[in-house]
Amino acid sequence: MKTKNTPSSPKALVARVAGSGNAVDSIARPLVTVDVAIFSIRDDVLSVLLVQRGQGPDEPFPLRWALPGGFVDVKKDATIEDCARRKLADKTGVTTPYMEQLGSWGSAGRDPRAWSVTNVYFALIASDEFCQIDERPPQQWFPVGEAIPRPLAFDHDQLLDAALRRLRDKVEYTVLPASLLPREFTLPELQHTFEIVLNRQLDKSAFRTRMLSAKVIEETGNFRIGPRRPALLYRLAEDATRKLPATFRRAD
Amino acid sequence: MKTKNTPSSPKALVARVAGSGNAVDSIARPLVTVDVAIFSIRDDVLSVLLVQRGQGPDEPFPLRWALPGGFVDVKKDATIEDCARRKLADKTGVTTPYMEQLGSWGSAGRDPRAWSVTNVYFALIASDEFCQIDERPPQQWFPVGEAIPRPLAFDHDQLLDAALRRLRDKVEYTVLPASLLPREFTLPELQHTFEIVLNRQLDKSAFRTRMLSAKVIEETGNFRIGPRRPALLYRLAEDATRKLPATFRRAD
DNA sequence: TGAATAGTGTCTTTCAGACAGTATTGG
DNA sequence: CCAATACTGTCTGAAAGACACTATTCA
Numbered sequence: 001m002k003t004k005n006t007p008s009s010p011k012a013l014v015a016r017v018a019g020s021g022n023a024v025d026s027i028a029r030p031l032v033t034v035d036v037a038i039f040s041i042r043d044d045v046l047s048v049l050l051v052q053r054g055q056g057p058d059e060p061f062p063l064r065w066a067l068p069g070g071f072v073d074v075k076k077d078a079t080i081e082d083c084a085r086r087k088l089a090d091k092t093g094v095t096t097p098y099m100e101q102l103g104s105w106g107s108a109g110r111d112p113r114a115w116s117v118t119n120v121y122f123a124l125i126a127s128d129e130f131c132q133i134d135e136r137p138p139q140q141w142f143p144v145g146e147a148i149p150r151p152l153a154f155d156h157d158q159l160l161d162a163a164l165r166r167l168r169d170k171v172e173y174t175v176l177p178a179s180l181l182p183r184e185f186t187l188p189e190l191q192h193t194f195e196i197v198l199n200r201q202l203d204k205s206a207f208r209t210r211m212l213s214a215k216v217i218e219e220t221g222n223f224r225i226g227p228r229r230p231a232l233l234y235r236l237a238e239d240a241t242r243k244l245p246a247t248f249r250r251a252d
Numbered sequence: 253m254k255t256k257n258t259p260s261s262p263k264a265l266v267a268r269v270a271g272s273g274n275a276v277d278s279i280a281r282p283l284v285t286v287d288v289a290i291f292s293i294r295d296d297v298l299s300v301l302l303v304q305r306g307q308g309p310d311e312p313f314p315l316r317w318a319l320p321g322g323f324v325d326v327k328k329d330a331t332i333e334d335c336a337r338r339k340l341a342d343k344t345g346v347t348t349p350y351m352e353q354l355g356s357w358g359s360a361g362r363d364p365r366a367w368s369v370t371n372v373y374f375a376l377i378a379s380d381e382f383c384q385i386d387e388r389p390p391q392q393w394f395p396v397g398e399a400i401p402r403p404l405a406f407d408h409d410q411l412l413d414a415a416l417r418r419l420r421d422k423v424e425y426t427v428l429p430a431s432l433l434p435r436e437f438t439l440p441e442l443q444h445t446f447e448i449v450l451n452r453q454l455d456k457s458a459f460r461t462r463m464l465s466a467k468v469i470e471e472t473g474n475f476r477i478g479p480r481r482p483a484l485l486y487r488l489a490e491d492a493t494r495k496l497p498a499t500f501r502r503a504d
Numbered sequence: 505t506g507a508a509t510a511g512t513g514t515c516t517t518t519c520a521g522a523c524a525g526t527a528t529t530g531g
Numbered sequence: 532c533c534a535a536t537a538c539t540g541t542c543t544g545a546a547a548g549a550c551a552c553t554a555t556t557c558a
Contacts, residue, residue: 029281080358104356106332
Protein backbone atom coordinates (compact mmCIF):
# COMPACT_ATOMS: atom_id res chain seq x y z
CA MET A 1 0.00 0.00 0.00
CA LYS A 2 2.85 2.36 0.77
CA THR A 3 4.91 3.86 -2.03
CA LYS A 4 8.33 2.49 -2.67
CA ASN A 5 9.97 5.84 -1.94
CA THR A 6 12.36 5.66 0.98
CA PRO A 7 11.81 8.30 3.65
CA SER A 8 14.84 10.16 2.31
CA SER A 9 13.51 10.56 -1.24
CA PRO A 10 12.37 14.13 -1.86
CA LYS A 11 8.79 13.30 -2.74
CA ALA A 12 8.09 11.15 0.29
CA LEU A 13 9.79 13.64 2.55
CA VAL A 14 7.65 16.47 1.34
CA ALA A 15 4.51 14.41 1.60
CA ARG A 16 5.38 13.56 5.18
CA VAL A 17 5.85 17.21 6.06
CA ALA A 18 2.53 18.11 4.52
CA GLY A 19 0.49 16.03 6.92
CA SER A 20 0.59 14.66 10.42
CA GLY A 21 3.34 12.16 9.76
CA ASN A 22 1.14 9.05 9.53
CA ALA A 23 1.58 6.31 6.99
CA VAL A 24 -1.37 7.53 4.93
CA ASP A 25 0.52 10.70 4.09
CA SER A 26 3.08 8.89 2.00
CA ILE A 27 0.42 7.69 -0.45
CA ALA A 28 -0.22 9.69 -3.61
CA ARG A 29 -3.87 10.72 -3.49
CA PRO A 30 -6.16 11.05 -6.51
CA LEU A 31 -8.21 14.18 -7.05
CA VAL A 32 -11.74 13.86 -5.68
CA THR A 33 -14.62 15.67 -7.30
CA VAL A 34 -18.41 15.62 -7.38
CA ASP A 35 -20.60 16.10 -10.46
CA VAL A 36 -24.36 16.46 -10.59
CA ALA A 37 -26.71 15.57 -13.43
CA ILE A 38 -29.66 17.89 -12.84
CA PHE A 39 -32.79 17.19 -14.82
CA SER A 40 -35.96 19.16 -15.23
CA ILE A 41 -38.78 19.44 -17.72
CA ARG A 42 -38.58 22.58 -19.80
CA ASP A 43 -41.16 23.34 -22.46
CA ASP A 44 -42.42 19.76 -22.19
CA VAL A 45 -38.96 18.32 -22.89
CA LEU A 46 -36.65 16.55 -20.47
CA SER A 47 -33.60 18.78 -20.08
CA VAL A 48 -30.28 18.75 -18.28
CA LEU A 49 -28.29 21.64 -16.81
CA LEU A 50 -24.80 22.07 -18.26
CA VAL A 51 -22.02 24.56 -17.53
CA GLN A 52 -19.48 25.81 -20.03
CA ARG A 53 -15.88 25.59 -18.87
CA GLY A 54 -13.55 28.59 -18.90
CA GLN A 55 -10.37 28.94 -20.91
CA GLY A 56 -7.65 29.78 -18.39
CA PRO A 57 -4.07 28.58 -19.03
CA ASP A 58 -4.38 25.48 -16.81
CA GLU A 59 -8.02 24.86 -17.66
CA PRO A 60 -8.71 21.38 -19.06
CA PHE A 61 -11.34 21.10 -21.82
CA PRO A 62 -11.61 24.86 -22.43
CA LEU A 63 -15.07 26.05 -23.53
CA ARG A 64 -16.48 22.53 -23.50
CA TRP A 65 -19.81 21.94 -21.74
CA ALA A 66 -19.87 19.80 -18.60
CA LEU A 67 -22.09 18.62 -15.79
CA PRO A 68 -21.91 21.09 -12.89
CA GLY A 69 -19.44 19.97 -10.25
CA GLY A 70 -16.08 20.54 -8.69
CA PHE A 71 -13.60 19.50 -6.08
CA VAL A 72 -14.66 18.17 -2.71
CA ASP A 73 -13.70 20.75 -0.11
CA VAL A 74 -12.59 18.89 3.00
CA LYS A 75 -13.08 22.08 5.01
CA LYS A 76 -16.62 22.86 3.87
CA ASP A 77 -18.12 19.46 3.12
CA ALA A 78 -18.94 16.90 5.80
CA THR A 79 -19.83 14.25 3.20
CA ILE A 80 -19.71 13.87 -0.57
CA GLU A 81 -23.50 14.15 -0.60
CA ASP A 82 -23.23 17.50 1.20
CA CYS A 83 -20.77 18.51 -1.46
CA ALA A 84 -23.23 17.54 -4.20
CA ARG A 85 -26.02 19.50 -2.46
CA ARG A 86 -23.70 22.49 -2.23
CA LYS A 87 -22.96 22.36 -5.97
CA LEU A 88 -26.66 21.96 -6.71
CA ALA A 89 -27.64 24.89 -4.49
CA ASP A 90 -24.88 27.04 -6.03
CA LYS A 91 -26.24 26.42 -9.51
CA THR A 92 -29.97 26.33 -8.96
CA GLY A 93 -30.77 27.77 -5.55
CA VAL A 94 -32.90 24.69 -5.00
CA THR A 95 -32.06 22.94 -1.74
CA THR A 96 -34.51 20.06 -1.37
CA PRO A 97 -34.94 18.28 -4.66
CA TYR A 98 -34.83 14.59 -5.31
CA MET A 99 -31.19 13.50 -5.24
CA GLU A 100 -29.53 10.10 -5.28
CA GLN A 101 -26.07 8.85 -5.99
CA LEU A 102 -25.37 7.47 -9.44
CA GLY A 103 -21.93 6.03 -8.73
CA SER A 104 -18.28 6.96 -9.00
CA TRP A 105 -15.92 7.07 -11.96
CA GLY A 106 -12.19 7.07 -11.37
CA SER A 107 -9.23 6.55 -13.65
CA ALA A 108 -5.77 7.78 -14.52
CA GLY A 109 -6.89 9.43 -17.73
CA ARG A 110 -10.25 11.05 -17.17
CA ASP A 111 -8.73 14.34 -16.00
CA PRO A 112 -5.56 15.46 -17.81
CA ARG A 113 -4.29 17.10 -14.61
CA ALA A 114 -4.13 13.99 -12.42
CA TRP A 115 -5.56 10.59 -11.48
CA SER A 116 -9.07 11.56 -10.44
CA VAL A 117 -12.28 10.14 -9.05
CA THR A 118 -15.66 11.78 -9.46
CA ASN A 119 -18.71 10.97 -7.38
CA VAL A 120 -21.78 11.53 -9.51
CA TYR A 121 -25.23 12.48 -8.25
CA PHE A 122 -28.50 12.55 -10.04
CA ALA A 123 -31.07 15.26 -9.24
CA LEU A 124 -34.59 16.06 -10.37
CA ILE A 125 -36.03 19.51 -9.84
CA ALA A 126 -39.56 20.71 -10.20
CA SER A 127 -40.41 22.49 -13.41
CA ASP A 128 -41.90 25.40 -11.46
CA GLU A 129 -38.59 25.97 -9.74
CA PHE A 130 -36.22 26.01 -12.67
CA CYS A 131 -37.94 29.15 -13.87
CA GLN A 132 -36.22 30.98 -11.04
CA ILE A 133 -32.86 29.56 -12.04
CA ASP A 134 -30.37 31.84 -13.66
CA GLU A 135 -29.62 30.72 -17.13
CA ARG A 136 -27.12 33.38 -18.05
CA PRO A 137 -23.82 32.00 -19.32
CA PRO A 138 -21.96 29.88 -18.67
CA GLN A 139 -24.98 27.88 -17.46
CA GLN A 140 -27.75 26.56 -19.70
CA TRP A 141 -30.51 23.95 -19.98
CA PHE A 142 -30.24 21.52 -22.88
CA PRO A 143 -33.00 19.17 -24.07
CA VAL A 144 -31.65 15.64 -23.82
CA GLY A 145 -30.99 14.02 -27.19
CA GLU A 146 -29.46 15.61 -30.25
CA ALA A 147 -29.26 19.04 -28.65
CA ILE A 148 -26.60 18.00 -26.13
CA PRO A 149 -23.35 19.76 -27.17
CA ARG A 150 -21.22 16.65 -27.33
CA PRO A 151 -18.49 15.82 -26.75
CA LEU A 152 -18.76 17.10 -23.20
CA ALA A 153 -15.69 17.76 -21.05
CA PHE A 154 -13.91 14.90 -19.26
CA ASP A 155 -15.92 11.66 -19.42
CA HIS A 156 -19.17 13.53 -18.92
CA ASP A 157 -20.77 12.06 -22.04
CA GLN A 158 -20.57 8.73 -20.30
CA LEU A 159 -21.81 10.13 -16.96
CA LEU A 160 -24.78 11.83 -18.62
CA ASP A 161 -25.69 8.64 -20.48
CA ALA A 162 -25.57 6.70 -17.21
CA ALA A 163 -27.80 9.29 -15.54
CA LEU A 164 -30.35 9.11 -18.34
CA ARG A 165 -30.34 5.33 -18.22
CA ARG A 166 -30.93 5.44 -14.46
CA LEU A 167 -33.84 7.87 -14.89
CA ARG A 168 -35.49 5.85 -17.66
CA ASP A 169 -35.00 2.63 -15.74
CA LYS A 170 -36.54 3.94 -12.57
CA VAL A 171 -39.53 5.46 -14.33
CA GLU A 172 -40.65 1.91 -14.98
CA TYR A 173 -41.04 0.97 -11.35
CA THR A 174 -41.05 4.12 -9.18
CA VAL A 175 -42.88 7.49 -9.00
CA LEU A 176 -39.65 9.32 -9.72
CA PRO A 177 -41.18 11.66 -12.33
CA ALA A 178 -43.33 13.20 -9.57
CA SER A 179 -40.14 14.96 -8.45
CA LEU A 180 -40.16 16.80 -11.77
CA LEU A 181 -43.46 18.41 -10.72
CA PRO A 182 -44.38 20.96 -8.02
CA ARG A 183 -45.16 19.57 -4.59
CA GLU A 184 -48.85 19.32 -5.51
CA PHE A 185 -49.91 17.96 -8.87
CA THR A 186 -52.90 16.37 -10.60
CA LEU A 187 -52.96 12.83 -11.92
CA PRO A 188 -53.15 13.94 -15.56
CA GLU A 189 -50.09 16.14 -14.95
CA LEU A 190 -48.22 13.20 -13.44
CA GLN A 191 -49.18 10.98 -16.35
CA HIS A 192 -48.02 13.62 -18.79
CA THR A 193 -44.65 13.77 -17.03
CA PHE A 194 -44.30 9.98 -17.21
CA GLU A 195 -45.12 10.15 -20.92
CA ILE A 196 -42.42 12.75 -21.54
CA VAL A 197 -39.76 10.70 -19.77
CA LEU A 198 -40.88 7.37 -21.25
CA ASN A 199 -41.49 8.94 -24.65
CA ARG A 200 -44.71 7.03 -25.18
CA GLN A 201 -48.43 7.38 -24.43
CA LEU A 202 -49.96 5.63 -21.43
CA ASP A 203 -53.51 4.51 -20.75
CA LYS A 204 -55.29 6.86 -18.37
CA SER A 205 -57.24 4.20 -16.52
CA ALA A 206 -54.33 1.81 -16.01
CA PHE A 207 -52.10 4.68 -14.93
CA ARG A 208 -54.52 5.88 -12.27
CA THR A 209 -55.11 2.40 -10.86
CA ARG A 210 -51.39 1.75 -10.74
CA MET A 211 -50.49 4.96 -8.93
CA LEU A 212 -53.33 4.86 -6.46
CA SER A 213 -53.10 1.17 -5.58
CA ALA A 214 -49.37 1.56 -4.94
CA LYS A 215 -50.19 4.29 -2.41
CA VAL A 216 -47.16 6.28 -3.50
CA ILE A 217 -49.26 9.44 -3.80
CA GLU A 218 -52.07 10.79 -1.63
CA GLU A 219 -54.89 13.29 -2.10
CA THR A 220 -54.37 16.75 -0.68
CA GLY A 221 -58.10 17.52 -0.77
CA ASN A 222 -57.41 20.58 -2.92
CA PHE A 223 -58.30 21.03 -6.57
CA ARG A 224 -56.46 22.48 -9.52
CA ILE A 225 -58.89 25.06 -10.93
CA GLY A 226 -58.64 25.54 -14.67
CA PRO A 227 -60.76 26.38 -17.65
CA ARG A 228 -62.55 22.99 -17.42
CA ARG A 229 -63.45 20.46 -14.78
CA PRO A 230 -61.17 20.91 -11.71
CA ALA A 231 -58.77 18.06 -10.92
CA LEU A 232 -57.87 16.63 -7.54
CA LEU A 233 -54.39 17.56 -6.34
CA TYR A 234 -52.04 14.90 -4.99
CA ARG A 235 -48.70 14.93 -3.23
CA LEU A 236 -46.02 12.28 -2.81
CA ALA A 237 -46.82 9.90 0.04
CA GLU A 238 -44.48 9.31 2.97
CA ASP A 239 -43.01 6.19 1.48
CA ALA A 240 -42.84 7.36 -2.10
CA THR A 241 -39.63 5.43 -2.69
CA ARG A 242 -41.64 2.19 -2.56
CA LYS A 243 -41.63 0.26 -5.77
CA LEU A 244 -44.73 0.29 -7.89
CA PRO A 245 -46.62 -3.03 -7.87
CA ALA A 246 -45.44 -3.98 -11.36
CA THR A 247 -43.74 -2.54 -14.36
CA PHE A 248 -45.68 -1.13 -17.25
CA ARG A 249 -46.47 -4.11 -19.36
CA ARG A 250 -43.76 -4.45 -21.96
CA ALA A 251 -44.52 -4.57 -25.66
CA ASP A 252 -43.84 -7.80 -27.58
CA MET B 253 -12.80 25.64 -5.23
CA LYS B 254 -9.29 26.52 -4.05
CA THR B 255 -8.39 26.50 -0.39
CA LYS B 256 -8.20 29.76 1.43
CA ASN B 257 -4.53 29.25 2.22
CA THR B 258 -2.37 32.00 0.79
CA PRO B 259 0.65 30.78 -1.18
CA SER B 260 2.83 31.79 1.75
CA SER B 261 1.08 29.61 4.32
CA PRO B 262 3.20 26.57 5.22
CA LYS B 263 0.68 23.96 4.21
CA ALA B 264 -0.03 25.39 0.77
CA LEU B 265 3.65 25.89 0.15
CA VAL B 266 4.47 22.30 0.93
CA ALA B 267 1.60 21.04 -1.16
CA ARG B 268 2.89 23.08 -4.10
CA VAL B 269 6.33 21.59 -3.80
CA ALA B 270 4.92 18.09 -3.68
CA GLY B 271 3.37 18.30 -7.11
CA SER B 272 3.85 19.94 -10.47
CA GLY B 273 2.84 23.40 -9.33
CA ASN B 274 -0.62 23.43 -10.89
CA ALA B 275 -3.68 24.84 -9.16
CA VAL B 276 -4.96 21.38 -8.30
CA ASP B 277 -1.96 20.80 -6.06
CA SER B 278 -3.04 23.43 -3.57
CA ILE B 279 -6.22 21.52 -2.78
CA ALA B 280 -6.24 19.15 0.18
CA ARG B 281 -7.13 15.74 -1.23
CA PRO B 282 -9.22 13.12 0.57
CA LEU B 283 -7.97 9.55 0.88
CA VAL B 284 -9.36 7.30 -1.86
CA THR B 285 -9.99 3.63 -1.21
CA VAL B 286 -11.87 0.71 -2.72
CA ASP B 287 -13.82 -1.93 -0.78
CA VAL B 288 -15.40 -5.08 -2.15
CA ALA B 289 -18.38 -6.99 -0.77
CA ILE B 290 -17.74 -10.53 -2.01
CA PHE B 291 -20.61 -12.98 -1.70
CA SER B 292 -20.77 -16.71 -2.23
CA ILE B 293 -22.93 -19.58 -1.12
CA ARG B 294 -21.23 -21.73 1.47
CA ASP B 295 -22.97 -24.77 2.94
CA ASP B 296 -26.26 -23.56 1.41
CA VAL B 297 -25.98 -20.18 3.16
CA LEU B 298 -25.27 -16.81 1.59
CA SER B 299 -21.90 -15.69 2.97
CA VAL B 300 -19.61 -12.71 2.74
CA LEU B 301 -15.81 -12.56 2.87
CA LEU B 302 -14.38 -10.42 5.70
CA VAL B 303 -10.83 -9.58 6.72
CA GLN B 304 -9.68 -8.89 10.25
CA ARG B 305 -7.65 -5.71 10.68
CA GLY B 306 -4.22 -5.71 12.32
CA GLN B 307 -3.26 -3.87 15.46
CA GLY B 308 -0.28 -1.70 14.56
CA PRO B 309 0.19 1.64 16.35
CA ASP B 310 -1.42 3.74 13.62
CA GLU B 311 -3.97 1.08 12.69
CA PRO B 312 -7.57 2.30 12.87
CA PHE B 313 -10.17 -0.17 14.19
CA PRO B 314 -7.63 -2.75 15.42
CA LEU B 315 -8.82 -6.36 15.22
CA ARG B 316 -12.21 -5.37 13.83
CA TRP B 317 -13.53 -7.22 10.79
CA ALA B 318 -13.92 -5.32 7.52
CA LEU B 319 -14.76 -5.74 3.86
CA PRO B 320 -11.58 -6.44 1.90
CA GLY B 321 -10.19 -3.29 0.33
CA GLY B 322 -7.47 -0.69 0.47
CA PHE B 323 -6.04 2.43 -1.06
CA VAL B 324 -6.19 3.13 -4.75
CA ASP B 325 -2.66 2.89 -6.11
CA VAL B 326 -2.30 5.53 -8.79
CA LYS B 327 0.78 3.70 -10.09
CA LYS B 328 -0.78 0.25 -10.39
CA ASP B 329 -4.44 0.93 -11.08
CA ALA B 330 -5.72 2.38 -14.34
CA THR B 331 -9.27 2.70 -12.97
CA ILE B 332 -11.06 2.21 -9.67
CA GLU B 333 -12.67 -0.89 -11.15
CA ASP B 334 -9.21 -2.29 -11.91
CA CYS B 335 -8.32 -1.57 -8.32
CA ALA B 336 -11.39 -3.48 -7.11
CA ARG B 337 -10.50 -6.44 -9.37
CA ARG B 338 -6.98 -6.36 -7.99
CA LYS B 339 -8.25 -6.53 -4.40
CA LEU B 340 -10.64 -9.30 -5.35
CA ALA B 341 -7.93 -11.34 -7.09
CA ASP B 342 -5.58 -10.80 -4.14
CA LYS B 343 -8.13 -12.23 -1.75
CA THR B 344 -9.78 -14.95 -3.79
CA GLY B 345 -7.64 -15.68 -6.83
CA VAL B 346 -10.84 -15.38 -8.88
CA THR B 347 -10.47 -12.99 -11.78
CA THR B 348 -13.72 -13.09 -13.73
CA PRO B 349 -16.64 -13.07 -11.38
CA TYR B 350 -19.72 -10.95 -11.56
CA MET B 351 -18.79 -7.47 -10.35
CA GLU B 352 -20.64 -4.18 -10.32
CA GLN B 353 -20.26 -0.89 -8.54
CA LEU B 354 -22.38 -0.28 -5.49
CA GLY B 355 -21.55 3.38 -5.02
CA SER B 356 -19.21 5.61 -3.09
CA TRP B 357 -19.20 6.73 0.51
CA GLY B 358 -17.18 9.75 1.53
CA SER B 359 -17.10 11.86 4.66
CA ALA B 360 -14.84 13.62 7.12
CA GLY B 361 -15.43 11.11 9.86
CA ARG B 362 -15.54 7.64 8.33
CA ASP B 363 -11.77 7.13 8.63
CA PRO B 364 -10.13 8.53 11.78
CA ARG B 365 -6.95 9.23 9.82
CA ALA B 366 -8.40 11.68 7.28
CA TRP B 367 -11.32 12.79 5.12
CA SER B 368 -11.83 9.70 2.96
CA VAL B 369 -13.90 8.36 0.10
CA THR B 370 -14.40 4.68 -0.57
CA ASN B 371 -15.64 3.24 -3.84
CA VAL B 372 -17.54 0.08 -3.10
CA TYR B 373 -17.94 -2.89 -5.43
CA PHE B 374 -20.19 -5.87 -5.18
CA ALA B 375 -18.99 -9.29 -6.35
CA LEU B 376 -20.53 -12.74 -6.64
CA ILE B 377 -18.32 -15.78 -6.97
CA ALA B 378 -19.25 -19.32 -7.86
CA SER B 379 -19.59 -21.72 -5.00
CA ASP B 380 -17.26 -24.19 -6.71
CA GLU B 381 -14.51 -21.60 -6.73
CA PHE B 382 -14.59 -20.45 -3.13
CA CYS B 383 -13.44 -23.92 -2.11
CA GLN B 384 -10.06 -23.02 -3.51
CA ILE B 385 -9.94 -19.79 -1.55
CA ASP B 386 -7.64 -19.53 1.41
CA GLU B 387 -9.54 -19.06 4.57
CA ARG B 388 -6.65 -18.90 6.96
CA PRO B 389 -6.66 -15.80 9.16
CA PRO B 390 -7.13 -12.95 8.88
CA GLN B 391 -9.64 -13.84 6.14
CA GLN B 392 -12.91 -15.69 6.71
CA TRP B 393 -16.36 -16.33 5.24
CA PHE B 394 -19.32 -15.31 7.42
CA PRO B 395 -22.94 -16.31 6.83
CA VAL B 396 -24.95 -13.12 6.41
CA GLY B 397 -27.27 -12.38 9.32
CA GLU B 398 -26.57 -12.80 13.00
CA ALA B 399 -23.15 -14.35 12.40
CA ILE B 400 -21.63 -11.12 11.05
CA PRO B 401 -19.15 -9.87 13.68
CA ARG B 402 -20.61 -6.40 14.03
CA PRO B 403 -19.69 -3.68 14.47
CA LEU B 404 -17.39 -3.86 11.48
CA ALA B 405 -14.52 -1.41 10.96
CA PHE B 406 -15.15 2.06 9.52
CA ASP B 407 -18.69 2.39 8.13
CA HIS B 408 -18.59 -1.13 6.75
CA ASP B 409 -21.79 -2.18 8.55
CA GLN B 410 -23.55 0.33 6.36
CA LEU B 411 -21.70 -0.75 3.21
CA LEU B 412 -22.49 -4.41 3.82
CA ASP B 413 -26.16 -3.62 4.41
CA ALA B 414 -26.26 -1.67 1.15
CA ALA B 415 -24.63 -4.58 -0.69
CA LEU B 416 -27.15 -7.05 0.71
CA ARG B 417 -30.01 -4.76 -0.20
CA ARG B 418 -28.68 -4.49 -3.76
CA LEU B 419 -28.38 -8.26 -4.05
CA ARG B 420 -31.85 -8.95 -2.70
CA ASP B 421 -33.34 -6.22 -4.88
CA LYS B 422 -31.75 -7.51 -8.05
CA VAL B 423 -32.73 -11.11 -7.39
CA GLU B 424 -36.30 -10.00 -8.03
CA TYR B 425 -35.73 -8.93 -11.61
CA THR B 426 -32.41 -10.36 -12.86
CA VAL B 427 -30.61 -13.74 -13.06
CA LEU B 428 -27.92 -12.48 -10.71
CA PRO B 429 -27.89 -15.65 -8.54
CA ALA B 430 -26.60 -17.62 -11.54
CA SER B 431 -23.25 -15.97 -10.85
CA LEU B 432 -23.19 -17.81 -7.53
CA LEU B 433 -23.10 -21.09 -9.48
CA PRO B 434 -20.49 -22.74 -11.72
CA ARG B 435 -20.55 -21.78 -15.38
CA GLU B 436 -22.91 -24.68 -16.13
CA PHE B 437 -25.84 -25.41 -13.87
CA THR B 438 -29.23 -27.13 -13.91
CA LEU B 439 -32.54 -25.35 -13.52
CA PRO B 440 -33.25 -26.96 -10.13
CA GLU B 441 -29.81 -25.77 -8.94
CA LEU B 442 -30.56 -22.25 -10.13
CA GLN B 443 -33.94 -22.30 -8.41
CA HIS B 444 -32.33 -23.51 -5.21
CA THR B 445 -29.86 -20.61 -5.36
CA PHE B 446 -32.71 -18.12 -5.85
CA GLU B 447 -34.47 -19.65 -2.86
CA ILE B 448 -31.41 -19.25 -0.65
CA VAL B 449 -30.99 -15.59 -1.54
CA LEU B 450 -34.71 -14.80 -1.40
CA ASN B 451 -35.19 -16.93 1.69
CA ARG B 452 -38.44 -18.40 0.44
CA GLN B 453 -39.65 -21.32 -1.67
CA LEU B 454 -40.52 -20.80 -5.33
CA ASP B 455 -42.83 -22.72 -7.61
CA LYS B 456 -40.93 -24.97 -10.00
CA SER B 457 -43.17 -24.48 -12.99
CA ALA B 458 -43.39 -20.70 -12.73
CA PHE B 459 -39.65 -20.47 -12.17
CA ARG B 460 -38.82 -22.47 -15.29
CA THR B 461 -41.23 -20.53 -17.50
CA ARG B 462 -39.87 -17.25 -16.21
CA MET B 463 -36.21 -18.10 -16.77
CA LEU B 464 -36.66 -19.69 -20.17
CA SER B 465 -39.05 -17.10 -21.62
CA ALA B 466 -36.66 -14.33 -20.55
CA LYS B 467 -33.91 -16.04 -22.58
CA VAL B 468 -31.35 -15.13 -19.94
CA ILE B 469 -30.05 -18.72 -19.91
CA GLU B 470 -29.49 -21.21 -22.70
CA GLU B 471 -29.13 -24.98 -22.93
CA THR B 472 -25.63 -26.36 -23.26
CA GLY B 473 -26.90 -29.71 -24.52
CA ASN B 474 -25.07 -31.48 -21.70
CA PHE B 475 -26.64 -33.23 -18.73
CA ARG B 476 -25.84 -33.31 -15.07
CA ILE B 477 -25.63 -37.05 -14.30
CA GLY B 478 -26.66 -37.98 -10.79
CA PRO B 479 -28.27 -40.79 -8.88
CA ARG B 480 -31.66 -40.07 -10.52
CA ARG B 481 -32.96 -38.64 -13.76
CA PRO B 482 -30.28 -36.48 -15.43
CA ALA B 483 -30.97 -32.75 -15.68
CA LEU B 484 -30.24 -30.46 -18.61
CA LEU B 485 -27.32 -28.08 -18.05
CA TYR B 486 -27.68 -24.38 -18.83
CA ARG B 487 -25.32 -21.44 -19.02
CA LEU B 488 -25.89 -17.71 -18.83
CA ALA B 489 -26.94 -16.27 -22.19
CA GLU B 490 -25.08 -13.48 -23.94
CA ASP B 491 -27.39 -10.80 -22.68
CA ALA B 492 -27.86 -12.15 -19.20
CA THR B 493 -28.08 -8.65 -17.75
CA ARG B 494 -31.50 -8.26 -19.38
CA LYS B 495 -34.33 -7.76 -16.95
CA LEU B 496 -36.67 -10.66 -16.31
CA PRO B 497 -40.14 -10.16 -17.80
CA ALA B 498 -41.72 -9.46 -14.43
CA THR B 499 -40.98 -9.61 -10.76
CA PHE B 500 -41.97 -12.59 -8.68
CA ARG B 501 -45.52 -11.87 -7.74
CA ARG B 502 -45.56 -10.17 -4.38
CA ALA B 503 -47.58 -11.50 -1.49
CA ASP B 504 -50.61 -9.49 -0.30
C1' DT C 505 -76.03 22.89 -24.03
C1' DG C 506 -71.64 21.86 -25.93
C1' DA C 507 -66.72 21.47 -25.59
C1' DA C 508 -63.18 20.00 -22.98
C1' DT C 509 -60.98 17.77 -19.56
C1' DA C 510 -61.38 14.64 -15.17
C1' DG C 511 -62.38 10.42 -13.71
C1' DT C 512 -64.87 5.40 -13.71
C1' DG C 513 -66.66 0.76 -15.24
C1' DT C 514 -66.23 -3.27 -17.72
C1' DC C 515 -64.37 -6.54 -20.70
C1' DT C 516 -60.30 -8.87 -22.38
C1' DT C 517 -55.74 -10.58 -22.32
C1' DT C 518 -51.79 -11.98 -20.18
C1' DC C 519 -49.20 -14.34 -17.05
C1' DA C 520 -47.59 -15.96 -12.42
C1' DG C 521 -48.75 -19.45 -9.17
C1' DA C 522 -50.89 -23.86 -7.64
C1' DC C 523 -50.82 -28.37 -8.28
C1' DA C 524 -51.35 -32.58 -10.42
C1' DG C 525 -49.61 -35.02 -13.92
C1' DT C 526 -45.82 -37.39 -16.97
C1' DA C 527 -40.76 -38.65 -17.97
C1' DT C 528 -36.43 -40.70 -17.00
C1' DT C 529 -33.07 -42.45 -14.40
C1' DG C 530 -30.69 -46.19 -10.74
C1' DG C 531 -31.48 -49.94 -7.83
C1' DC D 532 -41.59 -51.99 -10.13
C1' DC D 533 -40.31 -48.29 -6.81
C1' DA D 534 -38.27 -44.16 -5.30
C1' DA D 535 -36.58 -39.97 -6.46
C1' DT D 536 -35.84 -36.26 -9.12
C1' DA D 537 -36.66 -33.70 -13.74
C1' DC D 538 -39.89 -31.67 -16.30
C1' DT D 539 -44.85 -30.43 -18.37
C1' DG D 540 -49.90 -29.38 -18.69
C1' DT D 541 -53.90 -27.24 -17.09
C1' DC D 542 -56.62 -24.34 -14.33
C1' DT D 543 -57.27 -20.11 -11.78
C1' DG D 544 -56.99 -15.59 -10.08
C1' DA D 545 -54.91 -11.08 -10.27
C1' DA D 546 -53.81 -7.25 -12.61
C1' DA D 547 -52.76 -4.35 -16.76
C1' DG D 548 -54.57 -2.53 -21.08
C1' DA D 549 -58.38 -1.11 -24.26
C1' DC D 550 -62.01 1.65 -24.59
C1' DA D 551 -66.44 3.28 -23.82
C1' DC D 552 -68.79 5.47 -20.38
C1' DT D 553 -70.06 9.17 -16.80
C1' DA D 554 -68.95 13.67 -14.22
C1' DT D 555 -67.98 18.46 -13.73
C1' DT D 556 -66.66 22.61 -15.08
C1' DC D 557 -66.75 27.19 -18.19
C1' DA D 558 -68.50 29.72 -21.85
